[in-house]
Amino acid sequence: MPARSSLAVAAAALLSACAAIPSAWADAGQIHVYTWADYTSPELLAKFEKETGIKTTVDTFDSNDTLLAKLQAGKSGYDIILPSQNYVSIMIEQGLLEKVDVSSMPNYKNVDEKWRKPEWDPSQSYTVPWQWGTTSIVYMADKFPQGFKSYKDLFEPADGIKGKIQLFRSQDGMLEIAEMYLDAPFCNEDGATLKKIQKLYLDLKPHVKIFDDTGMGDHLGAGETTVALWYSGNAYQARVSNLPNMKYAFPKEGVMGWFDSVAIPKGAPNLENAKKFMNFVMDPENIAIESNYAGDSNAYSASKPFLDPKVAAAEELKVPEGVPLKFARQCPPKAAKLASQVWTSVLK
Template sequence: MIRRTPLALSALFAFGLAGTAQAAGTLHFANWSDYFPPELLKKFEQDTGIKATLDAYESNETLLAKLKAGGGAYDVVVPSDSFIQIMVQDGLLQPFDTSKLPNLKNLKANFQHLGFDPEHAYSVPYLWGTTGYSYDSQKVPGGALEESWKPFFEPPAELKGKVVALNSIEDLYIAASHYLGIDQCTEDPKDAKKVQDLLLAQKPMLAMYSSDGTIERMAAGEVVMHQQWNGAYHRAHAQRASLVYVYPKEGVHLFIDNLAIPKDASNVAEAHTFINWMMQPENIAAASNFAKYNNAVEGSDAFMDKELFDDPAINTPQDKLARLKTFELCSPKALALRSKVWTKLKK
C-alpha cells in the first residue's frame, strides 16, 4: 500500500489555475468557528475586488437551523457530507452553474465523484479529516489509554467532570454506534435505545457538550479528555506536547466539509467566484495550513506546511487506515431515531 500524503486517502478513496477576473460585489461567507484564515479572505478581496465578510457557527445543526430561518444572509456555507443531501432535500441549497467553476478540474480523482453529491451539483470539498478523541497522557491513569471508544464513553471514575463531548448528535451517535457495533443508520428502535443508554450513562461524567473551544480547552489543560477533530488536536498538541490523539479500533468517522451556496443567497455570482478561487491549490493550501486539515485539490501539497505530513493524527498511519469509516446516507427513519436520542439526551 502506498503511503498517503495529507492530500489523499490511497487506501480509501489537475493542477490547473484559472485566473479570477476582477469584480465588484459582496460576499457573505459562513463557516465553522476558527476554520478559515482571516488573511485568506483579505487575499480574496485583493484578488477579485469583492468585499467579503465571515460569520461563524458551531455545528451542522446550527447551520441547518439558520438556513431554515432564511439563508439569504449567506452566500457560501460549509456543511459536512452528511448534511448535503438533507439540505438539498429541504430545498436549502441551490445547484451550481458549473460553467463558472472551471477549477473543478483541480479536484483529486478520489474526490471527483463522492456518494453524497456525485456530480458536485451542490457542493465541492473544502477540508476533510477524522473525528476521534484526545487525552492528556500526564493526567490519565497509567499514562496511556486503550485505542478504543471505551475510555471516552466509559471513562475512569477519576476523570469525572474532566471529559468533553462534541455538541453534535452526528458526532456522538456515530461514535457510539461504532463502539457498540451497531449500524449507524439503524432503523431498529432497540439499537437506537442502546446508543441512548450509553450516552445517558456517559452524561454525568462529562464536563460539558461543546464543539467550540476544543483547542483552547485541551491546550490549557482545563480538561483531560475531549472528543475532537484531528485538525483541532494538531493545533492543541502544538501547545501541549503530552496530548495524544486516538483512532479507536472500533472505527473513526471520516468527514468531508464542503462549500455550498444557500438557495436564497443574495450574491450568487460572487459565491461562484469565491468557490472557484478556493479550488486554486495555493488558496486551499492556506486554509489547510491554518486549520490543520487535509484538502482535495491536486497540487496543493506544494504549498502546505511539512508539519502536516509528519503528524500521525493528520497523516493516518498505515495500520490505522482500516479504522476510518466514510459517510453513509441514512434513511429518514434512521435519522428520526437519531433525533429522538438527541432530544432525550439534551433534556
C-alpha cells in the same frame, strides 16, 4: 464544521459582518460570504480580492441549523456558504442551492479523485470541497500511555481515567460513536441496538467528569480531565500550542468524519462572482492558505507543498490505513427522534 476555539483575535476584525441591507447586496464587484466563526482565512479572502478585484464581506453562523434556517427563510443575500455534508443533501433536496456544474470548472482537475462526486453531491453539481476532519478521542499520554485502540477502552474505562472524561453534551456524534463500537449502522431504528447504546452511556456516565461541547483544552490543561472527545483540527491546534503530551486516537472501529463544502445559495445576487470564488479555492496554493489557517485537512493533495510543515505533518489529520472513516448523515425523522430520546435519557 464543528465548533472551534478562536485562532487569532486580530483576525476577528477582518471577519466582521457587513451591515448592508440584503436587497442592496448585488454588485458587480463583490460577494457576500456566510461562514463559521474563526474559520475562513482573511489572507485567502485578501488574495481573492487582489487577483479578481471582487470585494468580499463576511458574516458568520454558529451551526448548520442556523445556516439552514437562513436559507429556508429565502432571500438570504449571501453568495457563498459553507455547509457540512449532512446538510448539503437537505439543501439540495429542498432546492436551496444553485446548480453550477462544479465538475466543469477549470480548477476541478485539482480535486483528489477520492473526494470527487461525494455521496452528498453525487453529480458534483452544487459543491466544491473545502475542509474536512474527524471526531475522536484525545488523551494525555503522560497520564494514560496505553491510549485508545478501541472504543472499548472508552466504554469500559480503566481506573486511571474514571472520573476524568469529557463527552459532548450535544447529541451530535455521540450515538454514532456507540454505533461504530457495536458495528451498527448510523441512524439506527432497531430497538435492541438503541437499548445497548443507552446502557453503554448510562454505565459510562458515573465516570464522566463533564458533559460539554467546549473547553476541552482548558480542562485537559488544568488536569481536570485526562480524556475527551474532540475534533482533529482543534486537537492539532491545542497540541502545538500548549498541550504537547496530548494524543489523538484512531480506534480500530473507525472515526466519524465531517466535510465542509463551498456552495452557492439559490438566488445569490452575485452568482458569477461566486462561481469565480469556487474555482479560486480549488487552486492548491489557495486552499493551502485556508488549511494553514484552520488547521484542517483538504481534498487537494497538490496543496501539500504549500502547507505549513506543522500542518502537513500533523498526526491528528492523518487517518491511518485500515481505520474506517465514516461520515454522519441527516437521519430520517423516526431515527432522529429515537436518537434524541436515547441521549436525553442519558443526560437526565
